[in-house]
Amino acid sequence: MKGSGPPVATVLVASTVALTSSSSAEVQHVSFSTTSSNQVDMVIVPATTGQMGVLPGHVATIAEFKPGVLSVHEGSETTKYFVSSGFVFIHANSFADIITVKAVPLDRINANLVQKRLVDFTLKLS
Amino acid sequence: MAMAALRREGRRFAPLISPRPISAVRSSPIVPTHEYEGPIGVRYISTQVVRNRMKSVKNIQKITKAMKMVAASKLRAVQTKAENSRGLWQPFTALLGDLPSVDVKKNVVVTISSDKGLCGGINSTSVKISKGIYKLNSGPEKETKYVILGEKAKAQLIRDSKKDIELIITELQKNPLSYTQVSVLADEILKNVEYDALRIVFNKFHSVVSFVPTVSTVLSPEIVERESESGGKLGELDSYEVEGGETKGEILQNLAEFQFSCVMFNAVLENACSEQGARMSAMDSSSRNAGDMLDRLTLTYNRTRQASITTELIEIISGASALEG
Numbered sequence: 001m002k003g004s005g006p007p008v009a010t011v012l013v014a015s016t017v018a019l020t021s022s023s024s025a026e027v028q029h030v031s032f033s034t035t036s037s038n039q040v041d042m043v044i045v046p047a048t049t050g051q052m053g054v055l056p057g058h059v060a061t062i063a064e065f066k067p068g069v070l071s072v073h074e075g076s077e078t079t080k081y082f083v084s085s086g087f088v089f090i091h092a093n094s095f096a097d098i099i100t101v102k103a104v105p106l107d108r109i110n111a112n113l114v115q116k117r118l119v120d121f122t123l124k125l126s
Numbered sequence: 127m128a129m130a131a132l133r134r135e136g137r138r139f140a141p142l143i144s145p146r147p148i149s150a151v152r153s154s155p156i157v158p159t160h161e162y163e164g165p166i167g168v169r170y171i172s173t174q175v176v177r178n179r180m181k182s183v184k185n186i187q188k189i190t191k192a193m194k195m196v197a198a199s200k201l202r203a204v205q206t207k208a209e210n211s212r213g214l215w216q217p218f219t220a221l222l223g224d225l226p227s228v229d230v231k232k233n234v235v236v237t238i239s240s241d242k243g244l245c246g247g248i249n250s251t252s253v254k255i256s257k258g259i260y261k262l263n264s265g266p267e268k269e270t271k272y273v274i275l276g277e278k279a280k281a282q283l284i285r286d287s288k289k290d291i292e293l294i295i296t297e298l299q300k301n302p303l304s305y306t307q308v309s310v311l312a313d314e315i316l317k318n319v320e321y322d323a324l325r326i327v328f329n330k331f332h333s334v335v336s337f338v339p340t341v342s343t344v345l346s347p348e349i350v351e352r353e354s355e356s357g358g359k360l361g362e363l364d365s366y367e368v369e370g371g372e373t374k375g376e377i378l379q380n381l382a383e384f385q386f387s388c389v390m391f392n393a394v395l396e397n398a399c400s401e402q403g404a405r406m407s408a409m410d411s412s413s414r415n416a417g418d419m420l421d422r423l424t425l426t427y428n429r430t431r432q433a434s435i436t437t438e439l440i441e442i443i444s445g446a447s448a449l450e451g
Contacts, residue, residue, distance in 0.1 A: 047369055062221075063369035064377055087384060089221050092365070097217035099388070101305050 042073040043096060045088050054088070054096055061090040069106065070098065080106040173434070176427045180420060187416035193244070194409035201334070201402035207303070208331060208395035214388040215342075222350065222363070222385070226343045230322035232271075233263045234292070236315070236390070237283070238328040238397045239276035241296055246404035248329045248397075249278035251339045256283070256327050259341065260290070273315055275394070292319050303398060305391050312387035322349050324386060328393040329400035335407060337400035342393060344386045347378040 043054045046068025064087055071080045086100030237256045239249040256279070260270045273293045274280050280294050293315060301307065315324075323345050330340040345353070354363040368374045 049369060052369065060366045061369055062366050062377065062381065064380055087381060089217055089366075097220070099214065099217050099384075 038074070040072050040074040043098070044071045044073070045098070046070065046083070047088075052088075054090055056094045058090050058094070058096075060092040061088075063088050063090070065100075070103070082106055082109060173427055173430050176423060176430060180423045180427065183416050183420050183423060187413050187420065190409045190413040190416065194406050194413065197402045197405040197409065201399060201406065204303070204395060204398045204402065205331070208392070208399045211392045211395050215385070215392050218385045218388065222345070224343055225345070225353070226325070226341055228323055228343065228345060228349065228353065230345075230349055231268050232320055232322040233259070233268070234271050234273060234315075234319050234321040234324050235259050236273045236324060236326045236393075237275065237279045238326065238393055239274070239279035240397070240401040241277045241299060242401075243278065244405060244408060245401050246408040248337055248339075248400055248404045249276070250282070252327050252329060253279050253282045255339050255341065257287075259325055259327070260287070271319060273319060275311075298394065299398065303394055305387075308391040308394055309387045312383070312390050316383055316386065322346050326389060326393050328397040329404075331396045331399035331403065334403045337404060340396075342389050344382065344389055347375060347382050350378060350382070 041055075045052045045054060045063065045065050047063045047065045049063075052063060052065075065083070065085060067084050068082070069080050070083045071078050081103045082105075083098075083100045084102040086098065088099070089097040091097070235256050237252055239252050256272065260272075263270050270290065271292045272283060272287060272290050273295075274283060274291060275295045275298055277296050280296065283291060295311060295314075298307075298311075323343055326342045326344070328340060328342075329337040332338055350363065368377045
């Protein structure tokens with residue numbers, strides 16, 4: 001939705017988290033650091049108050065988000081990431097900083113594996 | 127001990143001033159003092175002592191070279207992690223700024239150091255800076271407390287600041303460093319220590335030869351409010367809408383805690399890199415010194431050996447010529 005100001009530039013910032021589990025080779029690690037800065041049209045953030053859409057010209061905001069799916073819309077393509085909780089700073093000049101500990105592109109996540117690990121860890125916790 | 131041995135054999139310790147140049151022998155400080163110059167005809171001490179010394183110096187050289195290689199490989203492993211983690215705290219600093227000159231009542235100095243030694247002077251510089259911050263922030267109604275990470279800082283700070291230490295955490299690098307571990311640590315610190323400003327002292331890794339001691343300041347939410355109201359760097363913070371949660375204060379509290387754990391994560395990684403880099407250069411200069419020492423010892427050894435051969439020859443020849451008469 002270009003036209004109402006410069007497109008939102010997203011700086012996605014995350015870091016790798018080494019899960020200390022026995023088969024951590026199957027878990028995908030993604031580390032972005034400073035460079036993942038690109039111009040996009042919209043970002044949907046899983047804020048604590050619900051899904052928040054960030055468009056160019058959004059008012060300056062600090063928001064906390066819970067673990068969920070972050071989707072980055074650029075033109076007609078959408079890239080979805082699973083993010084652990086973190087913060088998003090939306091600055092007045094249409095820059096958004098998304099800071100999270102872990103961000104994994106959805107296509108790298110294997111659903112069956114996740115279910116299995118969920119069961120394993122729930123057992124370990126109880 | 128040497129003098130007694132000489133006296134036992136009925137020899138005299140020759141005067142230090144001798145017609146022949148003995149500067150080479152005297153200048154090597156490691157040559158034991160029972161190396162002496164005597165009148166012609168006196169036997170020199172056996173070369174065994176010098177040989178033993180050479181063997182041990184050679185071993186030390188090998189060990190320090192190996193330690194340097196190990197440190198280099200560990201450095202490579204941690205360096206990528208540290209560089210990637212730099213991006214974690216940059217948005218926080220962009221938003222909230224880093225104000226080391228902020229004036230608060232309760233300061234907490236988090237000193238990050240290594241557990242193992244032989245890493246040059248980095249731990250001493252960290253402790254020096256921590257003590258400097260303590261002095262800087264001392265005054266009426268103000269208090270400064272220490273939180274110590276690592277054995278080396280603990281050893282140095284426990285001597286004179288024992289009553290100001292709140293928490294000591296050691297054996298950080300037993301498991302490879304990860305965010306979860308550091309966040310648990312940060313949680314502990316935040317729970318047990320009251321603070322207005324947290325000052326994290328660590329060595330920032332610029333390159334393999336340069337480690338700069340740095341202080342990162344994390345403010346508590348109340349101080350952030352106070353600073354933003356008084357204008358200045360944080361003045362624009364008010365213009366940000368705070369989404370979610372019951373109150374703005376709750377979100378800001380979470381923000382401060384998250385900022386602290388991100389900054390700690392980066393600080394711990396950078397310090398680990400600096401430690402390995404410092405160890406590399408310390409071991410490198412150590413093996414170079416050992417090499418120099420070995421060269422000097424070799425010269426001494428050869429000189430001693432040749433002198434004893436010459437003495438034997440002289441004895442034989444003078445004996446033979448005496449027989450001929």
